[in-house]
Amino acid sequence: MSAGARASTATKTYRPAMGAGWWTRKRHYFLYMVREFTALPLALWLLWLLYEIYRAGRGPSAFYPPSSTAFVVFSVICLLFALYHSYTFLSLAGVILHFKVLDKPVPSRLIVLSQFGLWLVASVVIGAVLIGFGR
């Protein structure tokens, strides 16, 4: 029981308080916290991207692409978090989305697979556009 627990004299019950480390009690809780935390590095990377766009807007003389090892490591870490974030989001979409085709409910598995398929197509298209413009 947590030290923060309180005993109620009026109703003669004891209510255990939830400690700050509740999310370390179970693997599922821990993964949930990681899932929620992935938003933070993604937000940081996007803030950096906004700054880069601002610099690029000031003309070629003010812009130079970042290439330090620290930046590459930061970007790779952000990529891993982004992949995990996308994986959890698309997996949960199968739980949330529910609709019928020809009066039959579409199976969750099919919805999840189609989401991952669209993700792959979008990644290929965006990659091709970026590489195409880069040349």
Place this chain on the structure above:
Amino acid sequence: MAEKRITIRATRYDPEKDSAPRLQSYDIPFSDESMVVLDALNYIKSHVDGSLSYRWSCRMGICGSCGMTVNGTPKLTCAAFLRDYWPRSITVSPLNNFPIVRDLVVDMEDFMNKLKSIKPWIIRKQEVPLGAGEHRQTMDQIDDFRQFSQCINCMLCYAACPVYGLDDKFLGPAAIALARRYNLDSRDEGIKDRLPVIASSEGLWECSFVGECSVVCPKGVDPAKAIQQTKLDTTMRFVLPFGNRE
């Protein structure tokens, strides 16, 4: 051959004497491979310590009375087999997130009030007299809500929900799943009566989709799915033209 034994550590709390709960160990015979934690508690009550308090009734996963925390996980003790834990000891404590009344018994009042608040019954705008016949449903219409109607009110989902643990004003998984069960029922016309409760600030939007409620549910209800789908449906009702019409 030496008798097989197992150690059960049960929470003890006497509101007249104790300032906080404590654990008490019982070393009991593990005589039958089909023994469950509830059998162990019944053995302790009958042969070792008659003062141990806990709830139980049907012994077959239907009544939902014997939910407790077994080695940190909310479970129906009638479905938690000793063989899955032996030779380790088993710690049995009351369901998390609820006030403890005595030993393994928790106060269910908050849950019962929440259950009642979502009006878990068929609501009709115009009652039809019994003589007019039954309300007919197709199998497809039943399939729409069948999963969410399996809830036995065991409260394991509340014990597993950290959102409810941190803020007990949250309506909670089982109540929202049951509201969805009635809202999806083709005979029901009460969604507008339930929306003020389920879509309130202490309703479904409190849920951050931890998902543990669905992991511990012994009947496969999947309350997390019910909550997320209701979030989507209530948003659609708000956003779409004519979304709020009956």
